[in-house]
Amino acid sequence: MIAAQDLIEKVLQKANCDECIVIVKEKSQANLRWANSTLTTNGVIQERNVTVLAFVSTGAVMSTGGVTRTNVSESEIDSLFSEAISAAKAAGPADDYAPLAKDVAIGEWSNSHNPTGPEVFSKFAPDLGEMLKSSVKEKIELFGYAEHTNLTTWVGSKGGLRLRNDSPIGRVEMTGKSHERSRSTWEGVETHDFKDVSIEKIEKAIKERLNWQARKIDLAAEKYDAILPAGAVADLYTWMIWVSGARDTWEGQSVFSKKGGGTRVGEKLSNLPVNLYSDPASKLLPGSPFVTHSVSSSLGSIFDNGQLTSRVDWLKDGVLQNLIQTRASAQLTSLPFTPIGDNFFMEIPGASGDLNSQIEQMNEGLLLTTLWYIRMVDPNTLLLTGLTRDGVYYVKNGEVQGATNNFRWNDSPVNALSRIKAAGASEWTQPREWAEYATHLHVPPMVIGEFNMSTVSPGS
Numbered sequence: 001m002i003a004a005q006d007l008i009e010k011v012l013q014k015a016n017c018d019e020c021i022v023i024v025k026e027k028s029q030a031n032l033r034w035a036n037s038t039l040t041t042n043g044v045i046q047e048r049n050v051t052v053l054a055f056v057s058t059g060a061v062m063s064t065g066g067v068t069r070t071n072v073s074e075s076e077i078d079s080l081f082s083e084a085i086s087a088a089k090a091a092g093p094a095d096d097y098a099p100l101a102k103d104v105a106i107g108e109w110s111n112s113h114n115p116t117g118p119e120v121f122s123k124f125a126p127d128l129g130e131m132l133k134s135s136v137k138e139k140i141e142l143f144g145y146a147e148h149t150n151l152t153t154w155v156g157s158k159g160g161l162r163l164r165n166d167s168p169i170g171r172v173e174m175t176g177k178s179h180e181r182s183r184s185t186w187e188g189v190e191t192h193d194f195k196d197v198s199i200e201k202i203e204k205a206i207k208e209r210l211n212w213q214a215r216k217i218d219l220a221a222e223k224y225d226a227i228l229p230a231g232a233v234a235d236l237y238t239w240m241i242w243v244s245g246a247r248d249t250w251e252g253q254s255v256f257s258k259k260g261g262g263t264r265v266g267e268k269l270s271n272l273p274v275n276l277y278s279d280p281a282s283k284l285l286p287g288s289p290f291v292t293h294s295v296s297s298s299l300g301s302i303f304d305n306g307q308l309t310s311r312v313d314w315l316k317d318g319v320l321q322n323l324i325q326t327r328a329s330a331q332l333t334s335l336p337f338t339p340i341g342d343n344f345f346m347e348i349p350g351a352s353g354d355l356n357s358q359i360e361q362m363n364e365g366l367l368l369t370t371l372w373y374i375r376m377v378d379p380n381t382l383l384l385t386g387l388t389r390d391g392v393y394y395v396k397n398g399e400v401q402g403a404t405n406n407f408r409w410n411d412s413p414v415n416a417l418s419r420i421k422a423a424g425a426s427e428w429t430q431p432r433e434w435a436e437y438a439t440h441l442h443v444p445p446m447v448i449g450e451f452n453m454s455t456v457s458p459g460s
Contacts, residue, residue, distance in 0.1 A: 027149060
């Protein structure tokens with residue numbers, strides 16, 4: 001297969017338009033899967049996605065068109081570019097136009113993709129094997145998978161962009177079931193290289209929660225103080241991030257739209273001094289130092305490819321500071337250009353302790369495991385609905401009393417910011433609902449007051 005860099009150069013050589021940007025994403029992934037406490041499959045996959053963006057001048061602005069294909073060969077370059085230029089000519093002037101970046105070089109452009117492989121599981125796999133054996137003896141069925149992905153992104157343009165970024169990420173998701181599958185719980189972990197994944201901690205958490213389910217306590221649907229583990233907090237607030245595009249907000253289509261016009265930037269949303277920020281320079285969860293978009297959307301513009309990224313405060317001391325901006329929307333709203341990050345840190349100054357600390361400090365309420373089937377009900381308030389899954393526990397006087405029924409819930413993560421009763425120390429966490437789309441989330445476990453359990457759900 002032709003090298004990614006060579007493919008980019010060959011496309012650019014043929015690009016007889018005003019500007020052309022080529023994005024190549026090369027991914028390798030190693031995985032392990034197990035069911036009924038038995039390893040079922042393992043393997044390695046490799047794939048390459050190529051996007052060609054053609055730009056044609058239409059006077060003061062440009063029209064643009066793009067084509068994305070998988071595993072492009074050298075013989076397909078002509079047809080790929082031809083489709084992109086045809087799409088650009090048919091598109092008309094772009095409403096997100098901004099001058100394109102030129103002559104920017106970041107990263108080791110000439111280096112090959114560094115593929116991941118089964119060796120990444122050299123420590124994890126033997127430990128997993130012991131856990132699977134132990135679970136059989138204890139009549140616990142384990143289901144799940146582990147995967148590690150290394151993604152290399154190259155961005156090249158006629159105007160001199162030569163950008164490269166590598167992003168390794170791994171995750172474990174495991175469900176444990178016992179007592180003829182009448183009990184069920186889930187645990188998830190994210191990692192860069194699996195060296196820090198503790199099977200012992202995963203096993204302990206699964207066994208503890210299955211034991212909690214020995215006692216059943218039926219509860220009615222109503223509003224409860226609810227402890228959300230960090231993973232559930234991540235799932236809930238990923239939605240808030242996804243609807244914080246500045247243009248939609250400016251046009252009155254978002255929870256962050258201001259009545260009468262404009263945005264709610266500058267408004268205090270939280271009862272506690274919550275900070276939410278992105279920082280590509282983070283040592284813990286590094287992000288890309290430049291913007292990359294294969295298509296334009298409310299959260300990004302292809303005209304911003306190659307723009308440099310920096311820290312952005314989304315919330316500071318509970319006050320909305322910024323919205324996700326393209327350069328075009330920033331001009332429209334007269335707010336700073338603040339592109340979406342690929343990491344998010346939520347912190348509450350002075351908060352400490354882990355999930356167990358939240359349990360010990362709760363007088364009465366619920367402990368959730370995960371939120372599932374999350375869907376939008378009302379975009380104006382960001383009212384969401386979903387189900388609890390794999391364990392809801394009744395907590396009283398600082399102790400788990402037993403497991404209760406699952407619920408359908410209805411609540412808004414924005415409104416919930418004003419009902420935070422307690423929070424622990426932030427941690428890198430694994431969301432469940434959005435695991436494939438949202439990584440590098442560093443958030444705390446949290447107690448949200450009056451979390452609305454709208455109906456009892458028969459599901460497990």
